[in-house]
Amino acid sequence: MKEGLQFSCGRYYSVSFEDIVDFFYRLAELADRLRDEGRFFEYFPRKPSDNLDMPVKATVRVKHGFPVFQKGGVCMDVTNVEQAYIAEEAGAVSVMVLDKLPYDVRKIGGVARMADPKVIEKVMNSITIPVMAKVRIGHYTEAMILEELGVDMIDESEVLTPADEARHINKWLFRVPFVNGARDLGEALRRISEGASMIRTKGEAGTGNVSEAVKHMRRIMGEIRKMRNMDMEDRVRRAREMGVDPGLLDLTIRIGRLPVVNFAAGGIATPADAALMMWLGADGVFVGSGIFKSSDPLERAKAIVLATSMWRDPDVVLEAQKMISESKSMMGIDIRSLKPEEMLQSRGV
Amino acid sequence: MKIGILGFQGGVYEHVGILKRIFSGEKYSGETIIVRRGGELSKVDGIILPGGESTTIGILMDKMGLTGELRDRIRGGLPVLGVCAGAVLMAKKVVDKVVGEKEQNTLSVMDIGVIRNYFGRQIDSFEVDLHIPVIGEKPFRGVFIRAPIFERLNNNVEILAQVGEASVAVLQNNMLAVAFHPELTNDYRLHLLFLEMIKK
Numbered sequence: 036m037k038e039g040l041q042f043s044c045g046r047y048y049s050v051s052f053e054d055i056v057d058f059f060y061r062l063a064e065l066a067d068r069l070r071d072e073g074r075f076f077e078y079f080p081r082k083p084s085d086n087l088d089m090p091v092k093a094t095v096r097v098k099h100g101f102p103v104f105q106k107g108g109v110c111m112d113v114t115n116v117e118q119a120y121i122a123e124e125a126g127a128v129s130v131m132v133l134d135k136l137p138y139d140v141r142k143i144g145g146v147a148r149m150a151d152p153k154v155i156e157k158v159m160n161s162i163t164i165p166v167m168a169k170v171r172i173g174h175y176t177e178a179m180i181l182e183e184l185g186v187d188m189i190d191e192s193e194v195l196t197p198a199d200e201a202r203h204i205n206k207w208l209f210r211v212p213f214v215n216g217a218r219d220l221g222e223a224l225r226r227i228s229e230g231a232s233m234i235r236t237k238g239e240a241g242t243g244n245v246s247e248a249v250k251h252m253r254r255i256m257g258e259i260r261k262m263r264n265m266d267m268e269d270r271v272r273r274a275r276e277m278g279v280d281p282g283l284l285d286l287t288i289r290i291g292r293l294p295v296v297n298f299a300a301g302g303i304a305t306p307a308d309a310a311l312m313m314w315l316g317a318d319g320v321f322v323g324s325g326i327f328k329s330s331d332p333l334e335r336a337k338a339i340v341l342a343t344s345m346w347r348d349p350d351v352v353l354e355a356q357k358m359i360s361e362s363k364s365m366m367g368i369d370i371r372s373l374k375p376e377e378m379l380q381s382r383g384v
Numbered sequence: 385m386k387i388g389i390l391g392f393q394g395g396v397y398e399h400v401g402i403l404k405r406i407f408s409g410e411k412y413s414g415e416t417i418i419v420r421r422g423g424e425l426s427k428v429d430g431i432i433l434p435g436g437e438s439t440t441i442g443i444l445m446d447k448m449g450l451t452g453e454l455r456d457r458i459r460g461g462l463p464v465l466g467v468c469a470g471a472v473l474m475a476k477k478v479v480d481k482v483v484g485e486k487e488q489n490t491l492s493v494m495d496i497g498v499i500r501n502y503f504g505r506q507i508d509s510f511e512v513d514l515h516i517p518v519i520g521e522k523p524f525r526g527v528f529i530r531a532p533i534f535e536r537l538n539n540n541v542e543i544l545a546q547v548g549e550a551s552v553a554v555l556q557n558n559m560l561a562v563a564f565h566p567e568l569t570n571d572y573r574l575h576l577l578f579l580e581m582i583k584k
Contacts, residue, residue: 047397051405053570083511087525090510090547097509100529100568104435104469107393126443128393128436163480163500164437165530187506187530211507337443344392344444345420351448 046318048290052103055294056096058286080207080230093210101165101188101212102233102296105129105319109309109343110167110298111336112136112323114150118332119158119166125336129165129187131321132158137194137241138324138365141377147195149177152184159185167214172383173199182211188233190214193382194240194323203383206230216300218251220258221277222384224287227295228280234293236317237380238301241324243367245308247380248301252315255293262288292316301380304329304364306342306355313346328365335359385582388428390454391418392444394436394469398567402575412579422453430463430582433470435529435565438478438500441469442489451489458493463558465578471561472498472532494559495538502533502550514564516545516553519573526552526564533563 048055063079083091108128113119114136122130134150135143149170159166165187170177172191177198181189191204193216203226206213212232217223223234236255238248262270262284270288274281286294299312300321309320320343326336338358345351375381389399396418403416419425431454433441445451458464458474466474473490477497480486481504503510509530513523526547533550536543545553545562552563553574558581566574 048401051401051570052398052568056568086523087511087513090512090528092508092510094511096511096527096568097529100527100565101506101509103395103398103568104437104529106395106397106436107391108437108440123439126440128440159505160482163483163486164439165506182507185505185507340440341444341447344440345448348420 046292046316048292050290052096052100055286056099058282058294059095059099062280062282078205078207098212099232099295102214105165105233105298106296107344108319109336109340110319110321111326112321113158113327115154116157116161118327119162121333122326122336123162123164125333126340127164127336128319129167130158130162131167131169131190131323133169136324136328137379138243138328139241140194141241141368141379149174149181149195152180155181155184155186169195170204171195172197173202173204175204178204178209178211182209186211188212188214191231191383192216193237193379197382203229206232214298216380216383217255218380218384219254220287221279223255223293223297224277224279224283227293228283231295233296233298235298235300235321238299238303239370239373240301240379241368242302242370242373243304243325243328243365244302244370245304245311246302246370248299248303248312249315251301251380252299252312252317255297256316259288259291263291303339304367305335305359305361306338306352309339310342310346310352310355313343319343324365329359330363331359335363385412385414385429385579386417386427387414387579387582388417388419388425388431390431390433390441390445390470391420392436392448393440394434395467395565395567396434399432399434399575402567402572406572406575406579419450421448422450425450425453425457428462430465430578432578433464433466433473434567435468435470438469438472438490439488442473445473446489451491455491455493458491458559461558463578463581464560465575466494466559466561467565467567468529468531468563471534471563472500474559474561475534476537494556494561495536495541496554496556496561497535497537498532499535500532501530503528503531506530512547514545514547514552516574518544519577524566524571524573525569527568528552528564531563534561
């Protein structure tokens with residue numbers, strides 16, 4: 036393929052990480068002043084003092100910095116220690132511990148909740164890479180439990196049954212960083228305002244069908260590109276329509292990408308799927324049911340890691356695709372056969 | 385000068401950003417090259433091994449057949465800056481604070497032992513001002529994310545900075561290893577120190 040066909044947007048920030056951190060602290064300045072007078076609830080981050088003689092934990096730089104080191108990598112869904120070992124051996128950058136894989140959540144139905152803390156703890160003590168876990172949307176207590184347990188990142192996820200139909204967690208209150216799903220730019224920026232340190236596409240989890248993830252990634256990137264040529268007044272109007280801070284929208288348009296790390300998720304099942312999402316502008320990928328619902332998990336995990344890192348080189352992606360066999364891929368579900376109430380992505384907007 | 389950045393995984397473009405800003409000034413001129421294949425490695429005058437997951441980068445480096453060539457070039461004097469996971473890749477001995485010893489592919493070029501995740505999990509990640517005399521009096525903001533620490537295995541390893549008793553920046557000949565992330569700050573002094581190592 037010709038060089039020019041590749042999207043150039045997405046990966047390189049035209050401002051430094053520090054400038055982005057500063058932006059969030061500036062948002063917080065008014066809140067800081069009001070808080071000192073005891074008149075404001077805790078929303079937006081607190082800025083640490085300029086001179087730090089003693090270590091300070093859970094700053095914006097530390098929370099938003101964590102996902103930077105996941106970029107170019109694959110986070111894999113696992114349900115037990117054995118699968119976590121396979122993920123680590125294959126080269127995953129982190130694992131996501133669940134009670135059931137999204138495919139099974141979809142099949143079994145009922146209420147899907149946070150995984151068993153005992154299982155999460157066992158995984159944490161067995162592998163050296165970061166461990167993430169999911170909480171239900173709006174479920175503060177599940178998040179507090181996972182923070183207490185010490186997971187490295189929390190996914191406030193639509194794959195689990197929402198605890199609050201209307202609200203997300205105020206993630207600025209937590210010391211642990213969060214990742215949230217999004218289908219469009221408005222959702223992504225609302226989650227970032229709530230304190231998410233990382234965004235992922237929602238896709239349609241547990242289907243083995245990448246089409247929804249493609250749709251969501253294209254929509255987010257497309258909206259950013261479209262707004263580049265918009266008048267300032269129209270941008271402000273759009274920000275109001277989306278229910279996001281105009282400053283945050285302006286920053287996003289100016290740097291041509293989301294101001295936090297942005298992964299692809301939901302339906303990725305093969306190395307080619309992963310490479311496609313990287314080409315569309317993802318910083319990395321989450322693979323859910325795709326690995327452990329296939330009949331060649333270790334080889335497939337290795338192949339997806341290779342394709343995610345080396346997506347620019349078709350010869351390597353070909354090699355990765357040869358490592359797996361299509362007959363062993365998970366069967367997959369056609370999105371059009373799902374009823375609206377079976378779609379996980381419409382939970383929590 | 386041509387600065388390579390090992391580009392498989394992690395905070396790669398953050399270093400590109402800092403180097404671009406340095407090169408846009410008057411004092412230094414040069415370019416950055418993302419290194420993922422052997423041909424790219426042969427062009428560089430110095431290489432940055434960025435932060436990320438050391439197990440992942442080690443596996444990919446091996447898979448793409450870069451381990452041997454990179455090791456030989458570093459042993460032959462190629463200046464190298466290892467950041468966090470990059471420093472783990474340089475170490476001759478690696479253990480994890482919780483899990484203990486685990487087999488992982490590294491370059492094994494520097495006389496240091498590394499304890500991974502020494503300060504704890506992400507929830508214990510922190511920032512603090514460091515005193516690094518070689519780059520001046522002004523404190524340097526150290527951003528530690530699931531950071532390792534270093535132990536000297538040999539006396540010709542120089543300790544540049546410490547947090548309490550733990551060494552977090554070390555230098556041995558052409559090899560500079562740091563446990564924290566200078567690429568997440570606007571302070572370029574450690575990158576400049578590395579560029580000076582290349583100039584020599």
